[in-house]
Amino acid sequence: MSTTVTELVNYLSRLLSPSLFEDYSPNGLQVAGREDLRRIAFAVSATQDSIKKAIQWKADALIVHHGIFWKHEGARPITGPWGERVKLCIKNDLNLLAYHLPLDAHLEVGNAAALARRLGLGELEPFALYKKQPLGIKGTFPTPVAAKTLLAQLETVLRHKVILASPDENKLIKGLGIITGGANNEWTRARDEGLDAYLTGEISEYNWHDAIEAGIHYFAGGHHATERFGVNALREKLKTEFPNLDCEFFDSENPA
Numbered sequence: 001m002s003t004t005v006t007e008l009v010n011y012l013s014r015l016l017s018p019s020l021f022e023d024y025s026p027n028g029l030q031v032a033g034r035e036d037l038r039r040i041a042f043a044v045s046a047t048q049d050s051i052k053k054a055i056q057w058k059a060d061a062l063i064v065h066h067g068i069f070w071k072h073e074g075a076r077p078i079t080g081p082w083g084e085r086v087k088l089c090i091k092n093d094l095n096l097l098a099y100h101l102p103l104d105a106h107l108e109v110g111n112a113a114a115l116a117r118r119l120g121l122g123e124l125e126p127f128a129l130y131k132k133q134p135l136g137i138k139g140t141f142p143t144p145v146a147a148k149t150l151l152a153q154l155e156t157v158l159r160h161k162v163i164l165a166s167p168d169e170n171k172l173i174k175g176l177g178i179i180t181g182g183a184n185n186e187w188t189r190a191r192d193e194g195l196d197a198y199l200t201g202e203i204s205e206y207n208w209h210d211a212i213e214a215g216i217h218y219f220a221g222g223h224h225a226t227e228r229f230g231v232n233a234l235r236e237k238l239k240t241e242f243p244n245l246d247c248e249f250f251d252s253e254n255p256a
Contacts, residue, residue, distance in 0.1 A: 001244050002036040002037055002038050002244065003036075003037045003038075003242050003244060003245055004035050004036060004037065005029070005032070005033070005034070005035055005036075005037055005060075005061065005095050006035070008037060008040075008061070008097075008242075009028055009029050009097065011241065011242075012028070012097065012099065013028065015106075015109070015237070016099055016102035016103065016106055016109075017102060018099060018102045020102075020132075020133055021100075021101045021102055021105075021131070021133050022130075022131040022133075023071075023100050023101045023102075024070055024071050024072065024100065024101075025066075025067055025069055025070045025071060025098065025100050026067070026069055026071075026098075027098060027099050027100060027101075027102055028097060028098070028099070029095065029096070029097050030046075030067045030068060030069055030096045030097065030098050031068075031086065031089040031090065031094070031095065031096040032095060033060065033061065033089065033090075033092070033093040033094045033095035033096075034060055034093045034094075034095070036060070037060040037061055037095070037245065038060055038244070038245065038246060039057065039058060039059045039060050039061075039245070039246045039247075039248070040059060040060065040061050040062075040063060040235075040238065040245050040246070040247045040248075041053070041054035041057055041059035041061070041062045041063070041247075041248055041249075041250055042062070042063050042064070042231045042232065042234070042235045042247065042248065042249045042250070043062060043063075043064050043231065043249070043250050043251070043252065044064065044065050044066060044224055044227050044228055044231060044251070044252070044254075045064055045065065045066035045224075045252070045254075046062065046064045046066060046067050046068045046085060046096055046098065047085065047252060048081065048084055048085055048088065049252045050062065050064065050250055050252055051085055051088045051089060051094070051096075052088065053250040053252075054094060054250060055088065055092045055094060057248060057250070059094065059248075060094070060095065061094065061095035061096070061097060062089075062094060062095070062096050062097070063097045063098075063099070063231065063234065063235075064096070064097070064098050064099075064231065065098070065099065065100060065103050065104075065111070065227050065230060065231055066098065066100065066227075067096065067097075067098025067100070068082070068085050068086060068096065068098075069098075099234075101130075101133065101135065103230040103231070103234065104135055104136060104179065104180060104181065104227075104230065105126065105133060105134040105135055105136060105137070106230070107124060107126070107137065108233070108237070109230060109233040109234045109237050110136075110137065110230050110233070111136075111180040111181070111226065111227050111229050111230035112127070112136035112137040112178040112179060112180055113137050113233075114229035114230055114232070114233040115157070115178060115180065115199075115226060115229045116137055116139050116176075116178055118157050118229070119141075119150075119153065119154070119157065119176075120141065120142070121139035121140065121141060121176060121178075122139055122140060122141070122142055123139050123140045124137050124138070124139040125137065125138055125139065126138075127177045127178070127179070127189065127193070128177065128179055128183075128186055128189040135179045135183060135186065136177065136178045136179035136180065136183070136186075137177075137178055138175065138176065138177040138178070138190075138193065138195060139175070139176060140174050140175050140176075141173065141174055141176070144172035144173060144174040145172065145173055146169070146170055146171065146172055146173070147164060147166045147168070147169045147170070147171055147172075147173055147197070147217045148164075148166075148169040148170065150173055150176075150197070150217075150219070151164045151169070151219065154199070154219060154221055155221075158221045158222060158225040158226065159225065160221055160222040160225035160255075161222070162219055162220065162221045162222075163203050163219070163220040163221075164217065164218070164219055164220075165203065165207065165208040165209075165211045165212050165217070165218040165220075166212065166217045166218070167212050167213075167215050167216075167217070171196075171217070172196075173196040173197045173217055174196055175190075175193075175194065175195035175196050175197070176190075176195060176196065176197045176198070176199060177189060177190035177193065177195045177197070177198050177199070178198075178199045178200070179198075179199075179200050180199075180200065180201055180223075180226035180227045180229070180230075181200065181201045181202070181223050181226060181227050182200075182201055182202045182223050183200045183201070183202075184200055184201075184202045184203050184204050184207050184220070185204075185207070186198075186200065187200070187207060187210075187211050187216060187218050188214075190216055191214050191215075191216050195216075196216070196217060197216060197217035197218070197219065198211070198216055198217070198218050198219065199219040199220075199221065199226070200219075200220060200221075200226065201220060201221060201222055201223035201224070201225070201226040201227065202220055202222075202223055203218065203220035222255065222256065223254075223256055224252075224254035224255075224256060228249075228251065231249065232249055235247045235248075235249055
């Protein structure tokens with residue numbers, strides 16, 4: 001028994017509500033392939049590497065956080081290395097589905113929420129509204145944790161070197177705001193909402209000084225590393241909702 005791509009897209013639309021977000025990319029089905037689905041591959045980004053791994057595994061669809069179309073790039077010819085991504089999907093009848101901001105902010109299968117649960121954060125709430133929709137989540141630790149202790153925990157959970165800009169690494173953290181990926185300038189949302197700390201993927205030179213001077217503990221754990229969690233939470237969700245589907249996550253080496 002198979003599931004159709006139409007059934008899958010409709011289910012994900014109900015779950016993630018992509019129509020509510022004013023996003024930088026089209027959410028949902030970006031490249032249409034075969035209609036019947038039995039194997040679903042998952043990856044952080046739709047790169048040649050992840051697409052080829054999905055094809056080698058004989059996937060019928062690939063679900064990612066970062067798709068291959070972005071509004072700021074506009075119309076572009078299907079040529080070169082980027083065009084090869086599109087051609088690989090079409091040649092192999094592979095469906096490509098992408099969910100960007102909806103998979104950042106979702107309170108169950110979102111990147112931030114899934115990472116927060118791994119860190120033991122409780123009282124989760126939407127965080128940092130953008131065009132009336134959240135970019136991430138915020139929560140509190142049941143027992144406040146020292147900044148340097150959270151740093152060590154993050155490096156274990158993320159399997160990645162974490163940069164910490166801190167006014168005092170021994171100071172205790174209770175409230176944490178999380179927006180995964182490239183949200184370095186959104187650290188001010190944590191300050192404005194009275195939180196102690198902020199976690200994202202990237203940090204710019206000026207963020208280091210600005211956050212320290214504002215008394216905020218700023219953790220940067222890597223764009224790719226902080227965004228493995230949503231697609232994996234979604235994979236587990238689909239395995240429950242569609243037990244007939246084989247679901248597998250394919251990671252790619254990316255230190256950024």
